[in-house]
Amino acid sequence: MPNVESSPLIRVENIVAHYDSLEVLHNLTFDVTPRAITVIMGVSGCGKSTLLKLLIGLKKPTSGNIYVDGKNLVKMSRKELDTFRKRIGVLFQGGALFNSMTVGENIAVPLRVHTKLSEETIRIMCQLKLEMVGLAGFEDFMPSQLSGGMRKRAGLARALAMDPEILFFDEPSSGLDPITSAGLDNLILKLKSAFGMTIVVVTHELESAFTIADQLIVMDKGEILAYGTPEEVKKSTNQRVRQFLERQPEEKYSKDSQFLESLLSKA
């Protein structure tokens, strides 16, 4: 269960990250509030997926700290990381299911590995998770027999298997039709409310972000441009934030002369 309501569950402090020599995240600082939905949004390539990898301990930052309940994720031993990962669930973009297992077996895996629950309890839990994501009756299907949207929902059922304290979503709406997408937003809200989950969503879908977010982080080119409640972000006067919120296409070069210069510099 998360700690005290008022203190952040995750504190990101001065994070810098690189891919080889390229700096992709520049000195990011923010908090993730417990039992709330934090949405990290921005255009493709803004660094939000890299940030997600840091938050789940899949990538280490070049510098900076990420505190989870006061413990520094960046400096955790392998054993401490394993303990941390039992507390989290992650829904990856494609669902990331094991293709050689049925949907039901995919959901049961973490429960069989990490708990001492009886097979019957595990079986009922799998059924409950499939019911929650609207896939009741699909437990014996193989992932290859499911559509993209169904695979994503099955991935969510697996992410929920251990009733995680913190749930991370990487682009939950991508590839989903509007109705399924709205249903997923609704489910995310219910999970927060019923289980008190802390939820972090990475997305570029504006409508979904403003529907579910308690706090929003708008990123661009590895920086945080805006950070606050949806109402606060809506009022942002930052030009790039306005451009993103108003869905204006990017003007790469403000002047023709700049375009010409860029061509010549590569010649």
Add this chain to the structure above:
Amino acid sequence: MKVSLRQVNDGISVIDLEGDFDLYSSPKAREVLLQLAKDKVPAVIVNLDKVGYMDSSGIATLIEALRALDKHGGRLILAGLNAKTMEVIKLARLEKVFEIRDNEEQAIASLKS
């Protein structure tokens, strides 16, 4: 989670749960509930008054107990759910599957009626 069992009149067993009903504690509650089903007790009230948090392993345990008791015609009543635990039951769409009463007294009264 603390699990304690007591008998009230007319063969009604009450299980008092205290703490978090989750992945780590639900096997303990399961053991007690399934033993009651094995003993073919006529009615079990699960008092959730002091349960602050229940996850899906808690629900799965209650479903298993419901089915096990039902095999000999026994009844399972959930009592004292707070708003959060009720929400979990609703999220799993089980509010009509379980007999749910506000508190132990109401649960006992419904068993006697």
